[in-house]
Amino acid sequence: MTARLIRRTTATRSRTAVVGALAVAGALLLSGCGDQTKNDKKDSGSAADSAPLADKLPQAIRDAGVIKVGSDIAYAPVEFKDKSGKTVGIDPDLADAMGKQLGVRFEFENGTFDTLLTGLRSKRYDIAMSAMTDTKDRQEGVDSDTGKKVGEGVDFVDYFTAGVSIYTRKGDDQSIKTWDDLCGKKVVVQRGTVSHDLAKEQAEKCPKGETLSIEAFDNDQQAQTRLRAGGADAGSSDFPVAAYAVKTSGGGKDFELVGEQVEAAPYGIAVAKSNTQLRDALKAALDAVIEDGSYGKVIAKWGVEAGAVDEATINGGK
Known part of the structure; x- marks a missing residue:
């Protein structure tokens, strides 16, 4: 599994993850x-x-x-x-x-x-x-x-x-590829992370009537549980963390990575x-x-x- 890193214009603030094509075998x-x-x-x-x-x-x-x-x-x-x-x-x-x-x-x-x-x-x-x-x-x-x-x-x-990645339930990506695609949807993140920061910044950019709902948790495992149960449309975390969850959760059957990594730091x-x-x-x-x-x-x-x-x-x- 690989992902190509792109650079956003927002300032990196918090926890982020691996840049470039990262093997997660x-x-x-x-x-x-x-x-x-x-x-x-x-x-x-x-x-x-x-x-x-x-x-x-x-x-x-x-x-x-x-x-x-x-x-x-x-x-x-x-x-x-x-x-x-x-x-x-x-x-x-x-x-x-x-x-x-x-x-x-x-x-x-x-x-x-x-x-x-x-x-x-x-x-x-x-x-x-x-x-x-x-x-x-x-x-x-x-x-x-x-x-x-x-x-x-x-x-x-x-x-x-x-850098940071977005992930969804496997087979249910809802055409989410970029942060802009999260408008009108609900995302789960860990509180105080760069994913949380990016979600708040994206929420301010979303057009009227397409609110981005954010639910923040004390740790990433709680956010994953919420998404797995269908309580959100997508999750976001550091790339190695997201990739590890995709690889291991439910034997690889729960989640999939979508789009590209952002925010190298x-x-x-x-x-x-x-x-x-x-x-x-x-x-x-x-x-x-x-x-x-x-x-x-x-x-x-x-x-x-x-x-x-x-x-x-x-x-x-x-």
């Missing part, structure tokens, strides 16, 4: 390389003594042996729970590889996507890693809906490139602006796993090679 069905939840105690403590980049971390994190990660763990294949309850996916696998460089364990804590930056600001988490798009609004702490300052912004360490790990030492340590760790091939293995494992980057970037979002 058997690799998407593989499990992650291990649980990254707090029950997994490996790579902590004395591991920092031998890790090549341990000295780049803030001393408090080195002493703790843990980086606390805020994440919406319901976004397969980026991060999700497998059948045994373990946290798996692209982000946990990359975190595991980075942890070996830094000598610490990345401890994923579940939260709804639209509260992750609040948790980061309150120091509940050290970082947020959850298929989060690096945007200027987030860098500057601006609410994308109101344009108002809502708090201190964050820095991003960008590690992936990505980087995924970034969010870090408090005051924590530049941690930010720079994460960048160094990402560059190291890209260089040693660990990054490429993770990306290939999940079938998302088209979104790979050659180096980590700080605040590359527009």
Whole structure:
């Protein structure tokens, strides 16, 4: 299954997905390389003594042996729970590889996507890693809906490139190919994502009498359930997530992708602006796993090679 990426004129704001022709064959069905939840105690403590980049971390994190990660763990294949309850996916696998460089364990804590930056600001988490798009609004702490300052912004360490897709019930695409085709219909999305933003922008463009109805949920699985049950005409999410749902839901019988991907943008790990030492340590760790091939293995494992980057970037979002 492939899809060609096109560029919309709207500004990218939130979570987005893989750019280009992305293969979603058997690799998407593989499990992650291990649980990254707090029950997994490996790579902590004395591991920092031998890790090549341990000295780049803030001393408090080195002493703790843990980086606390805020994440919406319901976004397969980026991060999700497998059948045994373990946290798996692209982000946990990359975190595991980075942890070996830094000598610490990345401890994923579940939260709804639209509260992750609040948790980061309150120091509940050290970082947020959850298929989060690096945007200027987030860098500057601006609410994308109101344009108002809502708090201190964050820095991003960008590690992936990505776009957004529309999907429908299989065999019932209702001639939907573009966002304009959603006018007069109902779409389900995850709250606080780029899909949500694009849907709201599209609703403002729809002609009178062809209202676009939007139903937003705390997570993408809830949106999929609503669409599967016939409660909406279409859904929208990051391309790898939509593609994974198409491949796996109902054994591939529930959904189909329609139209083309839009809104290419980087995924970034969010870090408090005051924590530049941690930010720079994460960048160094990402560059190291890209260089040693660990990054490429993770990306290939999940079938998302088209979104790979050659180096980590700080605040590359527009």
